[in-house]
Amino acid sequence: MKEQIEEIFRQALAGAAGAGELAAPADIDIVVEKPKDEKLGDFSSNLALVLSRAAQKNPRDLAGMLAEHIPVGEGGVESVSVAGPGFINLKMSRGFYRERLKQVVAEGERHGYAPAPKNQKVLLEFVSANPTGPLHVGHGRGAAVGDCLGRLLKVAGYDVRTEYYINDVGNQMNILGRSTWLRYRELLGRPSGEFPEDHYQGDYIMDIAREIEKGHGGDFLDRSEEEVLPFFRKTAANWVLGGIKKDLGDFRVHFDNWFSEQTLYDDGSVDRALNWLRERGFVYDKDGAVWLKSSAFQDDKDRVVVKQSGEQTYFCSDIAYHQNKIERGFTRLIDLFGADHHGYVPRMKAVMEALGYDRSVFHAILVQFVTLKRGGEKVQMSTRSGQFITLSEVVAEVGVDVARYFFLMRGSDTHLDFDLELAKAETPENPVYYIQYAHARICNIFITARQQSVAWPPAGEVDLSPLAEDEEFTLIKKILAFPEVVEKSAQALEVHRVPHYLHELVAVFHGYYKRYRVVTEDGPRTLARLFLLEALRITIQNGLAIMGISAPEKM
RNA sequence: GCGCCCAUAGCUCAGCUGGAUAGAGCGACGGUUUGCGGAACCGUAGGUCGGAGGUUCGAGUCCUCUUGGGCGUACCA
Numbered sequence: 001m002k003e004q005i006e007e008i009f010r011q012a013l014a015g016a017a018g019a020g021e022l023a024a025p026a027d028i029d030i031v032v033e034k035p036k037d038e039k040l041g042d043f044s045s046n047l048a049l050v051l052s053r054a055a056q057k058n059p060r061d062l063a064g065m066l067a068e069h070i071p072v073g074e075g076g077v078e079s080v081s082v083a084g085p086g087f088i089n090l091k092m093s094r095g096f097y098r099e100r101l102k103q104v105v106a107e108g109e110r111h112g113y114a115p116a117p118k119n120q121k122v123l124l125e126f127v128s129a130n131p132t133g134p135l136h137v138g139h140g141r142g143a144a145v146g147d148c149l150g151r152l153l154k155v156a157g158y159d160v161r162t163e164y165y166i167n168d169v170g171n172q173m174n175i176l177g178r179s180t181w182l183r184y185r186e187l188l189g190r191p192s193g194e195f196p197e198d199h200y201q202g203d204y205i206m207d208i209a210r211e212i213e214k215g216h217g218g219d220f221l222d223r224s225e226e227e228v229l230p231f232f233r234k235t236a237a238n239w240v241l242g243g244i245k246k247d248l249g250d251f252r253v254h255f256d257n258w259f260s261e262q263t264l265y266d267d268g269s270v271d272r273a274l275n276w277l278r279e280r281g282f283v284y285d286k287d288g289a290v291w292l293k294s295s296a297f298q299d300d301k302d303r304v305v306v307k308q309s310g311e312q313t314y315f316c317s318d319i320a321y322h323q324n325k326i327e328r329g330f331t332r333l334i335d336l337f338g339a340d341h342h343g344y345v346p347r348m349k350a351v352m353e354a355l356g357y358d359r360s361v362f363h364a365i366l367v368q369f370v371t372l373k374r375g376g377e378k379v380q381m382s383t384r385s386g387q388f389i390t391l392s393e394v395v396a397e398v399g400v401d402v403a404r405y406f407f408l409m410r411g412s413d414t415h416l417d418f419d420l421e422l423a424k425a426e427t428p429e430n431p432v433y434y435i436q437y438a439h440a441r442i443c444n445i446f447i448t449a450r451q452q453s454v455a456w457p458p459a460g461e462v463d464l465s466p467l468a469e470d471e472e473f474t475l476i477k478k479i480l481a482f483p484e485v486v487e488k489s490a491q492a493l494e495v496h497r498v499p500h501y502l503h504e505l506v507a508v509f510h511g512y513y514k515r516y517r518v519v520t521e522d523g524p525r526t527l528a529r530l531f532l533l534e535a536l537r538i539t540i541q542n543g544l545a546i547m548g549i550s551a552p553e554k555m
Numbered sequence: 556g557c558g559c560c561c562a563u564a565g566c567u568c569a570g571c572u573g574g575a576u577a578g579a580g581c582g583a584c585g586g587u588u589u590g591c592g593g594a595a596c597c598g599u600a601g602g603u604c605g606g607a608g609g610u611u612c613g614a615g616u617c618c619u620c621u622u623g624g625g626c627g628u629a630c631c632a
Binding site: 044049086087132172306307309368430434436484514518555 | 570577591625626627
């Protein structure tokens, strides 16, 4: 739809230039938007304001001149006006909107999808939590935002793959293994002293130990720690990772790929990346360690990639990992980070440059913390003591739809208060139900229609001319705005725009529903209104699908 | 100290990459249904967009300074 409107303005510009009223302008981006006040028109362009300086003309005069070149009565244009400092406003005919509405229903599940695929292969990495314990609420937000962004980008025409990077290397894994080993010994009555404070305290460690005991009994008791640790590490990691996969699956988050950090060491990728950088002088030795010259690429300072101990840092394998992403053909890398990792962004951008790519290829999305509340009271959490609310607990309490909605409803770079009591409440305070209720309500109207023997869905073409109320056109316009919402939120990588849009959309509907009856004695009008509601229902369903939230027919 | 993020109605937040008179939900107050689900609808009150400059036709949005909060500033991941 937007393209059509832009074309109208482009023609006007060409017309004015052709008539010699204006120097033929250089390639210019035509910006079309909707006026704030519906009375001003349906579409508006600031074309004259933008051109006024170059044309050395007063923007209002310029606007008036351009407006002359817009053919009223053609292409759905009902009237043209100039307003304010020089906006050109278009009012479209009702026939134009009725036709557009038919298209929405014809598109069905594809309403909102980009008309053409974008030529971009995007790798979207998110969650990527260490497999050292269950996912907590903060991970849940990252999972919801990442998953939604993946769905959104696909709808917007990007070729997207989602990926979970498993940090299965490093000291944390050793501590996980050792924690399990110690619990195992406790379990069998052979504790080796106090359980260390810096080890994993959570109950799940004991569960893993119990699992091992069940399978192997006391087989490991009389063997040295060095000997058994690899087994405990691997078993614990697999157990934890299995739990993470299950929790994410239950949360409707499915990754296209699970990428193990270990494989980057196994196949020599890490060494290869390091050598490559060293040959180009971006890696050097100092103080017995190896450094990346990231300061040459706008990072605050150089970063250690190989410690004095000879051990590679996490950052080191991350270089190889991101190189690997590019080598797999991705042209755009999006990583979701917890807000506490924001300091990591400049060095990743530096890595991209050092590797010979444009720094803008890498894009980080920061996801701020979640404060869990219960009836206004903050729920205290502490990772160290193992006292934290897990994602699966939250999902079990409030349900997947609600949890996802709450995680998605705010811009990801603002702190989020997640109140469990509010989330559970089936009240107007709960926006999830507000939207889902609209969908259920529409479905119920369809049932009523069928009960009253209205042929629905209709066999042939529906005459939409009975649609005549202002509210009906407000609703149609809102429905037609959906593709643009998708496009813009994908472009801005801001998922919260989708729930906001749906809330607005559905608010228009609830008002309309209250005021007008759909199924009446007036057959043609009933059909036309049912048709309108079908377009609306499709839009709600598609919007909720982008969020991974169900569109119930009954509640 | 330096860097990043945030600051908009009593509360929680939008504000579409600089546009027209700054919006919504909740809370408060007052209303709405002999018909499709009241998990709904309508109305009222509520603002110097933290503050001060600047950029221009035009700033909540961009720049500088400043105040208050969050986070970071590892040879941890």
